[in-house]
Amino acid sequence: MSYIERSNELFESVKTPYIGAALLALVAVFPLVANAIGGLPFLTSIAIEMMIFAVFAMSFNLLVGYTGYVSFGHTVFLGSGAYMTAVLMKKFSVPFIAAAPAAVIGTGLFALVVGAIAFRRSGVYFAMITLGVAQVFYTLFQSWNYVGGDTGIIIDPPVVFGYEFNPFEPMGYYYLALATVVVTYLFTRYLVRSPFGHVLQAIRENEERARAVGYSVRTFKLAAFSVSGGLAAVSGVLYAAYFTQVAPGSTLYWTTTGDGLFMILIGGMGTLVGPIIGSVFVIGTQYALSTYLVDFIPEGAPALVARLPERWPLLLGLLFMLTVLRFRSGIAGGLGFSRVRSIDDVLTRVSGSAETEEPTVKSDGGDER
Template identity: 40%
Template sequence: MVELSEKMTTNVETERNTSTLQMTMLLVAIGCLMAAPLFFYPIFLMKLLCFALFACAFNLLLGYTGLLSFGHATFFGGAAYFTAHAMKEWGVTPEVGVLIGVAGAALLGLVVGFVAIRRQGIYFAMITLALGQMFYFFCLQAGFTRGEDGIQSVPRGYLFGFVDLGNTTNMYYFVLAVFVVGVAIIWRFINSPFGMILKSIRENEARATSLGYSVARYKLGAFVMSAALTGLAGGVKALVFQFATLTDVGWQMSGEVILMTLLGGIGTLIGPIVGAGLVVTLQNYLATSDFPVTIITGIVFMVCVLLFRRGIIGELHASRLGKKLGF
């Protein structure tokens, strides 16, 4: 009894220390992001935050539900188009424009998910790719997207009618707030009973079905949630760069977010953020060099596959150091 009591006390103290360490790390990270515009180019930081949220939303589907989608650019680019069109043609405020993008992405997610979840594995992935390419050609031909020119000169407007997002500093803190809210929603989602069921489906779908869970409904719910959060990232991205183009809905964008998630580590909250930061940083700082960025990115991916099969954060999570730090 004494040994059991001591062991329980030790476990409680360990959990308390881990929680304190994680909270400290979170506060430090938020503080760094708040001060980051003083040291880095704000547009680069906003791009990084948008793609980090995109990767986290994709990881919600791949890492926690076990569904590999090759068509997530549909929701990212679709939301960018919806937000850009609403801002430029309808003159709505930025928060309304972003919400229109999120709603449009969620609706697309409902349609694509309803069709795709009827299959598993590579068949699921191929269906999402095929539907994504269908949407790409729709955007190429549709009048409101303006074809290959895209929607350009999108006004940022005034947030809630009085905060001028034309000011780069204001825009950065708006993007940061959206990123924090988006990650908080994902954290709450994966730690809810719904998220626990998704993890059980990922581990053993047949057993989840035998326990009475409607697997198809849970998969569809996760797909729509992932699409909506991806749309949040896409809508904000359209405001940051003030345009929406076919690049946002191309299959290359879907491949890019898969790369980000795998590099950071699937099934971890921080992993996709690290992966997105690595890829966006390489793209930004190597853009002016003579050496192709894609080759460097490919080499980094090969190294991670060979040395960090779980991804950067995934390997850290499995290591002793990661357990001490509470990853």
């Protein structure tokens, strides 16, 4: 092997960790830059929302991207985490540091029950069962006075180890959300690269062949659904902590699931960086079009152009369409992050065969041949 080939191989082996560390460093100093240019509260609040929904999208991607089952009611787990946190803090005076893990564990168990019901069917029937569960809870919480009905529950900003978070000074929330995104990413990365994750990918590619290898497919699907629900609850906990108000319209309505699905489709389904990219893209374009588009409309523009800021969702939909058509494997796929595609590759790894060459595992959990 020549010196150039060895250098290229070394660069390929370290470029992703170094790039990831550099991006993380830039994100970490973002509030300081935003403060310097005078846009700290607004820009930081957008970044916090991106990170909250990045966690939600990663949880959704674990189910959709690595198991192949689409849940149309995944927002019920975000709402469950948010409501459990709010109820424990508001009604029972439980501190945030205890309410948060209780909400995540409770939602994971709740997801296990929902999964046991939903996995009695597959395909579109599975999706409709999960949607039905979400709509039942949305309707129930809209009219349940104990949890505030349509208005929801308002809580005080959380206090952790004597530090009181302040929504008007969002630096604390920012770094809490950033730490949560990093931990969630590392956890899901470890999970999908483990034997458990390989079985999930085998189920996604060919459920019957995964069952023929000898694995209890239903057990793995329930475990994946429960873990996915618990991770969605983490985003719900962050949502309740930051917005200090939990209402059914913002946490339990099915359109939140649609936003999560957009994020993983645009970002890159079946990759770990895809949901993060998708969250930044979807929320960033929403704010850019709804807030800043009007600044680019010249005076005296035709009526059709002048009214574009009022119709920004139309432009958002067109942008989503163009992005999906341009990046068929998502933006992450366009950047070189791939997902496992061959059922033979997956089942070879699941069964522990050593007859084929071991693939190189990329940082997103996919395989690169």
